[in-house]
Amino acid sequence: MKTIVLLLDSVNRHFLSTYGASGISTPNLDRLAERSVVFTNHWSGSLPCMPARRDMLTGRLGFLERNWGPIEPFDQTLPQMLRDNGIFSHISTDHYHYFKVGGENYCQQFDTWDFIRGQESDPWVSRVMKDEQPEGHLGKFVPQYALNRKEFRKEEDYSSPKTIKSAIRWLDSNHDASDFLLWVEAFDPHEPFDLPESYIEEYEDDYNGPSYYWPEYGQVNVPNGALKHIRKRYAALLTMTDRWVGKLFETMDRYAMWEDTMVIFTSDHGYMLGEHNFLAKNVMPAFNEIAHIPLMIHMPGDKYAGKRVDTLTQNIDLFPTLLEQFGLDVSRCRNRLHGKSLLPLIRGEVSSIRDCALYGYFGKNVNVTDGEYTYYRASYHDDNSPISLYTAMPTTIGHYYGMDHIIEPSRIEMGPFLKWTDFPVYKIPGNNVRMKDQTQSFHVNSEYIRQHLLFNIREDYSQNHPLHHEETEQRMIQLLRKALEEHDSPNEQYSRLGLV
Known part of the structure; x- marks a missing residue:
């Protein structure tokens, strides 16, 4: 069985037309939704980024025990179980937190991995003398990212496009294998909302204030015009990311992979963009914009395409779902799982799998x-x-x-x-x-x-x-x-x- 997991960071599902948004261009995710089972009542678990990933890779909620941290030595992870059963896994990612202190042992669970440099404060471009914050700049200014972004001279240079290209190269080499998990993880549309101006022009942005591409966490602290601008930057970054996701789907088209490949699209959490007068995440209550996340699952051969599942599901359910899809016995997991397979819901065998x-x-x-x-x-x-x-x-x-x-x-x-x-x-x-x-x-x-x-x-x-x-x-x-x-x-x- 072939499976591709597409994880985009910080997707506010209220910006996706599949979930009722209008005026935001995501044609490739729309295309995936048409070929998929769409889950309308899907929730995150442990927040934010790394805790959510540990949940997905272990099938257990972790936030009651600890905060942001690594894979623990007693965790049994999805890639580990696949490897023990002869199933190959690979991750292409620009999520630099995997390579910071506190993010140990995630990528190393996969058989192979490719790390794309340059996101956020990734210590990539090395220069002793760093730039000073420009006068009048709004929001966060990170000197390391100011160096990194100088390397983004054209769209193909940005980290998320390079991540998708990495996944495409991997498919070019491995599409004819019979069993694998390809985990494709783009940091965008996580902040900073940095991208070519052409995408922002698509949203008719008339902002003429000081530079503002990186919101600060907390209550809205910028003028209304800047808030409208940052919302358009977020939408534009989602559109750019969707364009490159489309290139991944074109690769699947070329190799006729839709017939024998499961594709899962989801996010780790959402993002506040002025709702309740808040920006970003972490400091405010976990409102729906943060915790209620998208999930689409394409079954091989477009089976169940167009079905919508309205019952409660959660990110920890991906682990047993993938195990079952690969034909592995979930009951043989060493750790007691909190997640439950979504396949009985997809097949219509049950009406719900959890009461909360x-x-x-x-x-x-x-x-x-x-x-x-x-x-x-x-x-x-x-x-x-x-x-x-x-x-x-x-x-x-x-x-x-x-x-x-x-x-x-x-x-x-x-x-x-x-x-x-x-x-x-x-x-x-x-x-x-x-x-x-x-x-x-x-x-x-x-x-x-x-x-x-x-x-x-x-x-x-x-x-x-x-x-x-x-x-x-x-x-x-x-x-x-x-x-x-x-x-x-x-x-x-x-x-x-x-x-x-």
């Missing part, structure tokens, strides 16, 4: 939806206690735990603390944990996530009108409590959330 989706960021709100309501549960305590981070790999984005970012290393314990594995892990007190790019530790609640929030997303999908309905909230609390148990939550989470 559980999602969130480590140390922040824990969120649950039953498809009708969403409920965001904030910490019960002002200091966000108690919470511990569990890991056998004490790294996170850009740094190690135990040195300059741990105040009291003597408080770190080690032992078989997790419910689902006997592998010894570090237990790091949450009030010792600080991300390199954050001034606050996890025991401090962000001002934006200190309230429980309840929404009826069938009647108020935009989540503009929080509900105060005791009976419904209690029902969602019980659903949350059950979900925590099913997902092997550490006991501290129950106390932290006031669910003891």
